[in-house]
Amino acid sequence: MRRALTALTTGTAALVAILAAILVAAPAVLTLAGPAAAAPSPGPVTAAPSPGPATAAPEPAAAPPLPGEIVHTETVPMSDGAPITVGFTEWPVRALQSLDFTFEPAGGIEGRTGLVTTVSPSGDRKGLKGIVLQRRGDAIVLPRHPRAERVWGLDVVSLPEEGTWRFEFVVERAGTTSTGVLPVQAIGQPGPPLAVSWTIALLPWAPVAVLVGAGWMRTRGIRRGVKPGWSG
């Protein structure tokens, strides 16, 4: 027992040392989300009207968000005449493939509350699911984009269904409400058909299920032969 505890203590100490090394080295070694990690907040951007690679040139607040990442934009006409510019980090949008959206109302997001209801092609009004999505009814209350805080945005989300989605926008400002709709076409998913992926993933468990089932049947005699009691 003592040797077991000694070995366990040594193992724990070694693990802690490895973890400490990982965590100390983390800032230098680990980079996340490609260029986003290098430019985590709205930093120096270009004044180019169309999305393109980032440069070091400083620019006022009117520059597009997520420089170098937004590959397509759409404009949504709103009922109050202040359109929303929607940015996409992937285009065309493929079903199940993750991307970031940015939503930039004319005049900025200060003093405004943005809501978007994402209606899937099959009619699900909560089509877009997410871990940290604040909702009001079916609508998502738009958060600031984590890496572009002057606009609203959704990061690493995917449209799970192929077909035409409807993004229904509501923007509230000083007691007034404006609305607008953006149809978003999601083309076929990348990779093999989902049924193939699921079959391959589940296949190794078929013999496991058979073995467990057979073992359960074989031990029926043991289980039934035991008189239930509290002794022992």
Place this chain on the structure above:
Amino acid sequence: MPSERPHIPRREVTGAWFLLLGYATLLTGMVWDGQWHGDVGPDDFWTAPHLLLYAGTGIIGLTCLTVVLRATWARGPATTTPSVTVLRTFRAPWPFLVGGLGAAGNLLYAGSDLWWHEVYGFDIAAGTTPSHFGLGLSIQVEIFAMIMAFAVLRRTRAERWGLALAVGLATLGSTSAFGMVSEMIFAWLPGVAPRVLGLGAAAALILSLVIGLTRSWHWPAATGLTFVLVQGGLSLFAPAATRWYAEAIGQPMRDYAANMPQALIGFPVTYPLIALLAGGMTAWAVRRAVSPVRIAMAAGALAGINTALFYGGLGLLEMNLAVTLAAVTALGAGAGWLGWQCAVLLRRFGERGLAVPRAVAA
């Protein structure tokens, strides 16, 4: 009682504690990873939570490999732990064969997960993916191996506390596989939150297993205590580690990130009360000679009811509470019966090789 005790070589005792260490590491990584996704978001294969998760799997895999190799080459009295010969060469005690297969499956599915994310990106909200499903099941196999390894021991107080700690870890850790499987199986049931059924079944199975294994009121109650330690410890660790890590690699927190411990809602925080109640029921049943199978089923039903009331009360999951309560009570009682049956087998596991009368009350 026979005078001889089961012969369990030191390598298996040490191996059981290392399985515990490995799974504790894995679970810490898993809970931290969940907190990271919620509060910060960006992902790749090499994040610190992922490294912790795979380090845990590595510890489990290497432990199992070491125990099997040492068992194969060992001299002296054979282990009483049921073993199997693999490839006509390797002598593998069952807990370590199961653990090794679980770890190997975990790493294989991790490779397929990497491919998945290269093709589809790192959408964490897409629901269950095939690779995540395989990962979840493999990890559940590792959990079963850890419990089997300690179920065989139970000779000393330290080993019984080891079982209690393993059960505390397993209770929180089983949320992943049981949640995914129940969402696949029970999605068609109207008004029911499938996840409640899965988590209720996991709690019922594990609680009744402990009752059946130990046949004493102390250990179900003790697993309530170890669960508090596990859930409390991870609830303190994960948000702090997430904040620190985000700051260290220059990632901003999400707009809505409250940095609240997700481990507190991953499994009902009220579960320890049910574990205490199960301990009380066991003490009462021992005095009154009530059938232990009934107690196991009743404890399972209570664990199910607790799960439905917790999530129904929080309003986190969409459900018809009455329908969900009825379904999870029945499922919990069934899982309680299953846990008892598994305990009967695991007790025989530890007794094999001894001169135990066939009609022993197990």
